[in-house]
Amino acid sequence: MSGECLRVLYVLGIYHSGTTLLSNLLGQLEGFFCVGELRSVWRKSMVPNARCGCGERMAECQIWSQILHAVLGEQHDREALARKIWQWQREAVHEVHTWRYVPGLLRQRSRGLPEGTPLASYAKELASMYRAIAAETGAAVIVDSSKEPTDAALLLMMPEVDVTFVQIVRDPRGTANSILRFRDGGQPATQRRLRQSAYAALSWSAGNMAGAAVRRAVAPSRSMLVRYEDFVSQPADTVHAIAELAGKPAWLAAHPEPGKVYLDTVHTVGGNNNRFRTGEIQLSEETTWRSQLHPLNRAAVTIMCAPLMARYGYQLAS
Secondary structure (H helix, E strand, C coil): CCCCCEEEEEEEECCCCCHHHHHHHHCCCCCEEEEECHHHHHHHCCCCCCECCCCCECCCCCCHHHHHHHHHCCHHHHHHHHHHHHHHHHHHCCCCCHHHHHHHHHHHHHHCCCCCCHHHHHHHHHHHHHHHHHHHHCCCEEEEEEECHHHHHHHCCCCCEEEEEEEEECCHHHHHHHHHHHHCCCCCCCCCCHHHHHHHHHHHHHHHHHHHHHHHCCCHHHEEEEEHHHHHHCHHHHHHHHHHHCCCCCCCCCCCCCCEEEECCCCCCCCCHHHHCCEEEECCCCCCHHHHCCHHHHHHHHHHHHHHHHHHCCCCCC
């Protein structure tokens, strides 16, 4: 990657919406490098056994060991610096309910980064991290699937970053069902769980509205909305369209069987366990929520998410 501009493709979305799969496929394109949920790198660099998506410990991965050395220095100095940056991150872009802070960050954009604040300090270190990733990998486009809208809003205040956004949305009933099943250790979420379902619905609505606010802050040519259901039905076309958005058109390696894709090894610092998955996989819309999600849970999610569901083309009676 040459020049001073760091080209970043930032993936927005709610957890359990397909962000890991989408970003991993984007990272397989020529000239692209997927870092996964980069916002977790400061915390994980302090954990001795934190693993890269390649399966190796980050400290031993041939790529991340070099990046961490470039940004954080020698091992004995690394934890103290990483802890300081992590503190700046928590104060600047937060870790929980980040959608609450997006309006303030977007307003701050016109004034620039206030010197001497955690926001400015964190932005400086994040730029250094992107710069080290580009130098080590030679990538023209860095794919960052950190998801959080606050992080996305911060990128708009960093002049050294040329950012484009792709926001992936999924039917909230599918998202809620996946969240409940995850919390139940993979078991079907057939029990009444109104409180958890309502919280999932709130997170879906607030998070997607915050993501949309960030996308509205840039020109239409620099952002895209993708539905999970369309992505899994047409993965190659979806990935190609996003690559064009990022300014470096490329196609996925073709698979002879419809609906299947190859997953190569990725060097991601964060994301769900699907980032360790390799080989060919069959993509299809996950619809178990239609039969597994308790009727009351389903009703609660539908009622709370109805306005945005209509905007995204989801049928309330599905």
